[in-house]
Amino acid sequence: MRISARTQYALRAVAELAAAPPGPVPAERIATVQDIPRRFLDNILLQLRRAGLIESQRGPDGGYWLARPAMEITLADVILVIEGVPPRGERFPGAAGPLADVWTALRAFEDRTLSEITLAHIASGTLPFDGMRHP
Structure with a gap:
């Protein structure tokens, strides 16, 4: 699986929100702490807000927070x-035909893994799988 820089920035931003104390987190703080270019971060935060994953408040006490519990x-x-709907499985001709099943199985494993890990796991540093703990 290839994760774009934009998606990595989005994951880092929401991880920062998940780990923050309750209340709005200014975009400037997220950008600084996570070393994300502010211009990219603003667009990412807008996309996440429109999708309903985060909420925002304007003003001097404004910022962003998760729209639902991190769990x-x-x-x-x-x-x-950020990435949109993944492409459908490909079909390969002849002897390479079984490769399509390998890629499908790999994508299913990735999807299952990413669907089991929540922002709460990331914020707490305790992943739900053996051997995947952050040192």
């Missing part, structure tokens, strides 16, 4: 908003 937002939710 209810998966990495797959964020990736789907």
